[in-house]
Amino acid sequence: MTDLMPPRSSGDPGPDANDGPSGRRRFNDGPSGRRRFTVALGVVAVAAVGVVAALAVVSSLRPHLYTGTVLQGDEPAPSLAELAYGDGTPVDLADFDGEVVLVFFGYTNCPDVCPTTMADAAAAVGLLDDGDAERTNLVMVSVDPDRDDAAKVGEYVGFFDPGFRGASGPVEAIDRAASAYGVFYQLNEPEADGSYLVDHTGTLMGIGPDGSVRVIWSSDVGPEALAADIAALLS
Amino acid sequence: MTRRDPAAIAGFAVALGLAGGLTLAGCGEATGAAPAGLPTSATGVRVAGAWIRPTPPITNVAAFYLRVENGGSDADRVVAASSPRCAEIEIHQTTTVDGVASMSLASDEQLSVEPGHDLVFEPNGLHVMCLGLDEPVVEGEAVPLTVQLEIAGSLTVDAVAENR
Amino acid sequence: MFEPIQVLPRIRLAPGYGLTADDGSFVSSETARGAVTLYSFAPTDCGDECAEMFTTLATVQERIDEEVDLGDTDFRIVTIALDGVADPGALAAAAEQSGADGTNWRWYGADEDTTRTVVAAGFRRWYERADDGSIDFDRAMVLVDGNGLIRGEYRYQTLAADHEKFVRHAGILADEIRNADGATALAYEAAHLFLCYP
Numbered sequence: 001m002t003d004l005m006p007p008r009s010s011g012d013p014g015p016d017a018n019d020g021p022s023g024r025r026r027f028n029d030g031p032s033g034r035r036r037f038t039v040a041l042g043v044v045a046v047a048a049v050g051v052v053a054a055l056a057v058v059s060s061l062r063p064h065l066y067t068g069t070v071l072q073g074d075e076p077a078p079s080l081a082e083l084a085y086g087d088g089t090p091v092d093l094a095d096f097d098g099e100v101v102l103v104f105f106g107y108t109n110c111p112d113v114c115p116t117t118m119a120d121a122a123a124a125v126g127l128l129d130d131g132d133a134e135r136t137n138l139v140m141v142s143v144d145p146d147r148d149d150a151a152k153v154g155e156y157v158g159f160f161d162p163g164f165r166g167a168s169g170p171v172e173a174i175d176r177a178a179s180a181y182g183v184f185y186q187l188n189e190p191e192a193d194g195s196y197l198v199d200h201t202g203t204l205m206g207i208g209p210d211g212s213v214r215v216i217w218s219s220d221v222g223p224e225a226l227a228a229d230i231a232a233l234l235s
Numbered sequence: 236m237t238r239r240d241p242a243a244i245a246g247f248a249v250a251l252g253l254a255g256g257l258t259l260a261g262c263g264e265a266t267g268a269a270p271a272g273l274p275t276s277a278t279g280v281r282v283a284g285a286w287i288r289p290t291p292p293i294t295n296v297a298a299f300y301l302r303v304e305n306g307g308s309d310a311d312r313v314v315a316a317s318s319p320r321c322a323e324i325e326i327h328q329t330t331t332v333d334g335v336a337s338m339s340l341a342s343d344e345q346l347s348v349e350p351g352h353d354l355v356f357e358p359n360g361l362h363v364m365c366l367g368l369d370e371p372v373v374e375g376e377a378v379p380l381t382v383q384l385e386i387a388g389s390l391t392v393d394a395v396a397e398n399r
Numbered sequence: 400m401f402e403p404i405q406v407l408p409r410i411r412l413a414p415g416y417g418l419t420a421d422d423g424s425f426v427s428s429e430t431a432r433g434a435v436t437l438y439s440f441a442p443t444d445c446g447d448e449c450a451e452m453f454t455t456l457a458t459v460q461e462r463i464d465e466e467v468d469l470g471d472t473d474f475r476i477v478t479i480a481l482d483g484v485a486d487p488g489a490l491a492a493a494a495e496q497s498g499a500d501g502t503n504w505r506w507y508g509a510d511e512d513t514t515r516t517v518v519a520a521g522f523r524r525w526y527e528r529a530d531d532g533s534i535d536f537d538r539a540m541v542l543v544d545g546n547g548l549i550r551g552e553y554r555y556q557t558l559a560a561d562h563e564k565f566v567r568h569a570g571i572l573a574d575e576i577r578n579a580d581g582a583t584a585l586a587y588e589a590a591h592l593f594l595c596y597p
Contacts, residue, residue, distance in 0.1 A: 069548065073410045111364045159290075178415050180521065182413055195366060
């Protein structure tokens with residue numbers, strides 16, 4: 001059994017994510033010698049608020065309304081290091097620092113959703129300008145390791161775009177990665193000839209240039225909307 | 236994860252439907268005259284806009300997409316399909332709720348087409364699934380597909396292989 | 400009076416899972432899609448130390464039913480068993496003991512490995528089996544929206560005093576769900592971009 005338990009942090013499960021600014025530390029009204037400093041800070045703070053507000057107004061003139069669902073969390077995307085590409089290299093998301101990575105869980109014997117999503121993603125990359133296209137990556141993780149090794153998944157996605165990459169690994173590692181990305185899958189009962197289908201969450205996850213999961217797209221997002229969202233992530 | 240029996244899968248699909256209003260590729264209004272030359276049944280039903288996505292060399296499954304146009308005066312229903320390129324063909328419905336993909340055999344109801352309406356097979360919805368594809372589908376080629384209807388009988392078209 | 404739109408942050412992806420429910424059915428993260436779900440965590444044999452938390456859950460369920468208009472969206476409470484129990488009978492007994500109504504409040508369970516993947520790695524709730532076989536755990540709750548995104552993480556202590564915060568958060572989520580389409584959608588997305596959090 002692999003130990004996945006996060007370390008206990010001195011009995012405190014961490015800050016309540018919804019506590020908001022009330023938990024923020026404030027300057028105290030310390031010795032009088034500090035008062036001028038506090039005032040100066042206040043002026044700076046007011047100026048900063050003004051600049052932020054001005055920026056907000058400017059950017060709100062043309063906000064990009066994402067088609068995908070935007071996440072605000074800024075922690076690193078779940079690791080895929082237990083999985084490897086066809087050449088045996090472990091998947092290291094740090095390789096994509098400053099770039100966008102689309103993560104998809106699927107399988108190569110998938111007739112409809114996977115090829116549609118991969119074709120749409122490839123078309124989206126085609127719609128981006130060269131600079132953005134260069135900084136857009138895709139990793140498809142197999143949810144069917146019995147039939148798909150990483151090389152096969154790599155060949156599969158490479159058909160849609162030579163830059164796309166495929167990954168696979170032991171079933172336990174795939175289970176953990178899928179769960180961490182909110183993906184559920186299950187193998188269907190095989191047919192007489194032994195072939196079977198796999199039900200799976202078909203969402204496309206977008207890791208932003210900062211390395212965190214920023215946008216979730218449903219599989220029917222379409223190339224134009226996907227390209228616009230990717231460009232916004234990269235801007 | 237575990238293998239599920241078909242009943243459980245059906246339950247899964249039903250649960251998905253209940254959970255979020257499932258998207259069905261349904262019967263749209265008829266889209267008017269299609270190009271001449273498409274085979275039309277004596278009852279006024281025809282198959283239009285058939286296409287297939289080019290496939291990666293390592294897979295042996297594919298999906299045909301098409302539109303069954305019922306220009307006649309009686310309701311009809313797609314009952315089967317076949318292609319010399321596929322060992323077997325099943326008609327499937329991808330149930331998509333907020334991007335969740337689950338496939339199941341299409342029901343009789345989903346495959347019915349009323350007079351004056353179209354039955355649309357499209358990505359992430361109804362599709363004609365080709366199993367045991369003999370060799371990769373290459374962009375630009377024409378793949379024969381025969382669609383069998385309950386009343387109209389068999390209609391054979393060429394599905395164009397294209398990326399879209 | 401100008402009142403800014405408030406939204407709950409989309410914190411991160413909730414884990415994908417496949418578990419057994421207290422009625423013996425198989426349930427997954429996809430079963431929960433489209434519904435707002437409040438997850439809590441407890442061992443099936445949790446007695447007095449869970450009593451207060453279970454009372455809170457029952458009250459939250461009642462108040463949200465009465466006070467929050469979620470439209471067509473279901474609101475569910477799920478308690479995931481921490482002791483690796485996947486037997487529907489044992490889960491049903493725990494559900495009855497806790498006061499779960501069996502419809503909107505259900506108990507889910509799985510073997511120990513799966514439970515650990517889902518609860519410890521996925522929901523990031525700490526728990527540990529003590530030497531005497533009992534289970535130490537954080538009494539915590541996680542609010543997940545219909546898109547499978549975590550929208551709130553609550554230490555039980557912050558809910559113990561009253562239920563206001565939770566009911567308020569459910570109301571904020573309900574507003575967002577009701578305004579997910581049409582002209583107001585833009586305002587809600589902007590609120591996410593400009594972080595108008597409660």
